[in-house]
Structures are given as C-alpha cells and as structure tokens.
Amino acid sequence: DAGVTQSPTHLIKTRGQQVTLRCSPKSGHDTVSWYQQALGQGPQFIFQYYEEEERQRGNFPDRFSGHQFPNYSSELNVNALLLGDSALYLCASSFSGGGYTFGSGTRLTVV
Amino acid sequence: QQQVKQSPQSLIVQKGGIPIINCAYENTAFDYFPWYQQFPGKGPALLIAIRPDVSEKKEGRFTISFNKSAKQFSLHIMDSQPGDSATYFCAASMDRGATNKLIFGTGTLLAVQP
Numbered sequence: 001d002a003g004v005t006q007s008p009t010h011l012i013k014t015r016g017q018q019v020t021l022r023c024s025p026k027s028g029h030d031t032v033s034w035y036q037q038a039l040g041q042g043p044q045f046i047f048q049y050y051e052e053e054e055r056q057r058g059n060f061p062d063r064f065s066g067h068q069f070p071n072y073s074s075e076l077n078v079n080a081l082l083l084g085d086s087a088l089y090l091c092a093s094s095f096s097g098g099g100y101t102f103g104s105g106t107r108l109t110v111v
Numbered sequence: 112q113q114q115v116k117q118s119p120q121s122l123i124v125q126k127g128g129i130p131i132i133n134c135a136y137e138n139t140a141f142d143y144f145p146w147y148q149q150f151p152g153k154g155p156a157l158l159i160a161i162r163p164d165v166s167e168k169k170e171g172r173f174t175i176s177f178n179k180s181a182k183q184f185s186l187h188i189m190d191s192q193p194g195d196s197a198t199y200f201c202a203a204s205m206d207r208g209a210t211n212k213l214i215f216g217t218g219t220l221l222a223v224q225p
Contacts, residue, residue: 004154033212042117042200042215043155056212090154099145100213102154 002027004093004103012109013081021076021106025093031055032074033100034066035090043090049074078108086110113138115203117216124191125224132186132219134201139182141203145213146175146186149198158199159186191223 005024013019025032031050035043045058049068063079072093078085086109092100116135124130134144142163147155161168161175161184168175172189188195198220202213 035213040218042202042217043213044215045212048212058212092154099157099160102147102156104152104154 004029004091004101006089006091006103006106008106009104010107010109012111015081015083015110017081018077018079019081019108021078021089021091021108023074023076023091023093023103025072025074025091026101029093029095029098029101030072031094031096032068032072033092033094034074034076035092035102036060037088037090037105039087046076081110083110113214115201115214115216117201117219119219120217121220121222123222123224126192128191128223130188130191130195130221130223132199132201132221133183134185134203134216135181135183136203137182138203138205140205141214143204143211144175144177144184145202146173147200147202147215149200149218155200188221191221193223193225196221196223 007022033048034046037043046060048056052068065077068074088105090105091103094100122130145160146158148158149155159170159173161177163179174187177184198218200218201216204211204213
C-alpha cells in the first residue's frame with residue numbers, strides 16, 4: 001500500500017522564480033495538508049484541501065497557493081521565491097476522523 | 112496562545128534508559144495531542160496520541176503522560192534503543208479533529224548510545 005508520494009524530492013530554484021510541488025495522497029485519503037519545515041524547526045501548517053477547496057489556511061502569504069484535483073492529489077505553488085522559502089515541504093494526507101500520514105517531503109533550496 | 116513549547120532541544124541517553132520529552136501549551140481549546148518521530152530525510156511519523164480526558168496512554172515502549180491542569184504533556188520511551196535515535200515532535204490541534212491543523216513544537220533530537 002503506497003503511502004503519501006511527493007515529487008520532486010529535491011529542487012533548486014533562483015530567487016524570484018516560481019515552483020510547483022506535487023503530492024499524491026495515501027489510498028483512501030481525501031484530505032491533503034501542506035506544511036513547511038525549516039531546518040531545525042517543527043513543521044508549520046500552510047493550508048489544507050478537502051473536496052478540491054481550501055478548507056483551512058495558516059499564516060502564510062498569498063504567494064503560497066494550492067490546488068486539489070478530483071483524484072485527491074494536490075499541488076503547492078509558491079510565487080516570487082525568497083531565500084527564506086528554502087525548507088522541507090511536507091504533504092500529509094488524511095481521511096475524515098483519521099490522523100495524518102506524512103510524505104517524505106520536497107527539499108526546496110532557493111539561491 | 113497558538114504555541115507549543117517543547118524541551119529539551121536535545122537529549123543523550125544510554126541504551127535501556129528512559130528519555131523524557133516535555134511539552135507545554137497555553138490554548139485550552141486544544142483537544143488532540145500527538146507525538147511524531149522523524150528520521151533524517153523522512154517525514155514525521157505518528158507514534159502515539161492522547162486526548163485531554165485521559166491522563167496516560169501506553170503503546171508498546173512509548174507512554175504519554177498528560178496533565179490537563181498544568182497544560183503539559185510528556186513522552187517517555189521505555190528501554191530505549193539506538194534505533195530510537197531521531198527527532199521527536201509534540202503537536203496539538205483543536206476541535207476534536209485529528210485532521211485539523213497541527214501546531215508543532217520545535218523538536219527534540221534524541222541520541223541513544225549503545
């Protein structure tokens with residue numbers, strides 16, 4: 001049973017560019033959440049998608065946007081990248097009433 | 112009020128020892144308190160979780176102790192092994208929703224020496 005799959009695993013972008021990260025949830029899960037984990041810190045909630053709509057949002061600027069597709073997969077888009085956006089981006093999937101399953105993340109480096 | 116404070120930042124124990132990691136919160140609306148284990152290059156994995164109507168929960172070698180009046184909870188790892196060496200995060204969320212957003216602590220890097 002495949003867990004949460006994220007792609008790519010590593011990515012290097014230049015300041016000012018745009019990036020798209022992808023997530024396939026665990027089979028049977030319908031909710032996708034995205035977290036940003038800076039080096040040496042705990043994950044911080046970016047937003048959550050359910051039924052193709054943003055259901056909750058953390059304290060992140062509008063440069064961070066997302067999308068959920070009918071097959072429950074999701075994308076995280078970040079525009080106008082800043083050096084401070086360098087982090088591990090984690091996708092977590094869940095089913096109503098159940099806990100999260102996290103993917104291994106995408107390591108984004110902005111230079 | 113949204114913060115979860117975690118200590119210590121790092122911890123070294125000998126094999127067989129009982130490392131204890133502590134967390135404190137302010138928001139009494141939190142009603143779900145999980146602990147996650149993270150290995151380098153991997154995402155966090157749920158270890159054990161507790162709700163505030165219970166003071167203690169055990170799963171295998173892992174135990175959560177919960178003190179509602181003090182707004183504190185802790186993780187104990189019995190008979191620790193070198194394979195337990197990882198970063199541990201406490202977290203909290205509200206509205207009785209395990210799928211609601213998690214507020215994470217800053218993490219504890221545990222090293223279990225053989």
